[in-house]
Amino acid sequence: MSYRSGHYSEHTQHHHQHDQARASSRRPVAAPAPRAEAGYTLVHAGKQVRFGPVAFWIVVGTVILLGMWSAATATYFAFRDDVLTRLIARQAEMQYAYEDRIAELRARVDRTTSRQLLDQEQFDQKLDQIMRRQTTLESRATALGAMPDSSVTGSIRAPSRGPAATDLPASPKPSPISDTVIFVAPPDREARLDSRAPVVAKPPSNQFAKVQGMDNVLVRLQTSLDQIERRQMAALSSVEDGMESRVRRMRGVFTDLGLDMAQLEAATPRTGIGGPFVPVKLSPDAGPFERQLYRINVTRAQVERLNRTLALVPYRKPVVGEVEFTSGFGVRSDPFLGRPAMHTGLDFRAASGDPVRATANGKVVSSGWAGGYGRMVEIDHGNGLSTRYGHLSEINVKIGDPIKIGQVIGAVGSTGRSTGPHLHYETRIDGDAVDPQKFLRAGVRLSAG
DSSP, X not given: OOOOOHHHHHHHHHHHHHHHHHHHHHSOXXXXXXXXXXXXXXXXXXXXXXXXXHHHHHHHHHHHHHHHHHHHHHHHHHHXXXXXXXXXXXXXXXXXXXXHHHHHXXXXXXXXXXXXXXXHHHHHHHHHHHHHHHHHHHHHHHHHHTSOGGXXXXXXXXXXXXXXXXXXXXXXXXXXXXXXXXXXXXXTTTGGGTOOOOXXXXXXXXXXXXXXXXXXXXXXXXXXXXXXXXXXXXXXXHHXXXXXXXXXXXXXXXXXXXXXXHHHHHHSOOOSOOOOOOOOOOOTTOOHHHHHHHHHHHHHHHHHXXXXXXXXXXXXXXXXXXXXXXXXXXXXXXXXXXXXXEEOSEEEEOOTXXXXXXXXXEEEEEEEEOGGGOEEEEEEEETTEEEEEEEEEEEOOOTTOEEOTTOEEEEEBOOSSXXXXXXXXXXXXXXXEEOHHHHHHHHHHHHHO
């Protein structure tokens, strides 16, 4: 194989021409040969291989490409380990970054879950406290509802839901026999106690409210329970004030009348009640409501005892309707003789046949005709107290009959020394006549509170 170049070709041609010149010197001169076609000739071992320009450059390009491929291959094998190492390091770095990111997200999820579990636990604890408080308020409302209205100065009435609402006692209802007040519980009493707190349903465990919404719900529940508790405490305070006021008025009746309350209490008849003695104890951890309720129960027991004692005091009216006296207690002109005389009672204007009622508990000691009294009934109330009812047209009781307050004992008439239908009513202490208005005024003050 020989090397190809233009210089080599020209030298070959020159040498060839020289040989031809030498031959021409020995031969006859011939016609010149035609000029060879342009191209590249390779000579090896006396053999010539001629290439055209296109084929030559194709061969050259192929050789160059093979060289470049060989160089690239050599470079690849030379730097392969380094490239792989860097690729592996890059891949490991990316993997570590992903793992760190995943670990961070997992920790964030764990923190969020822990916070949610803590919030849920706090929500459950607060909700449990609200439920226990609601149960307590309901038991308090039950205690308020069990309180008898007969021992207080008005029915328990919870305020309306308006912000300016106030607790006002129910209007007293006059008794048909006197100015004493009978306190009647309204039919919707239990409903107006507001004894029912809003119904609280515990949410399912798989439903978790947002923190803000949870706080709003708890605040609304707490506010509602606070309002109910304030209304209950206000109602309880109203009951306590009314009962204490009534006790003071009841004790004032005995003071005004000059009666010995201890003596009257000892003489009060006992009913068929009893049982073992169990002292009332107040729990050391009792709250304001329980302590106030304890005081009310103690005061209520006093009211009941005083009521039984006052049932023997004739401070009520013996006739129904407005009080109208035709003649008062004291000195007056006798209607028959026209001379000054002592009037030992009160004359109530009434129509003939109107019912006459007993003004206190007692027992009939006289029933029938009694001189100037005409038909008369006398009732002994114990402890020296007695009442007389004269000029009756008819008598409905007999001697020895037990009498209850308000019981009809006869009818208004005009028997005896009477100028017309009316009731002659007397109040006596140890047999001496006293002004009945003293007792009636005490009854009015007692019932006006």
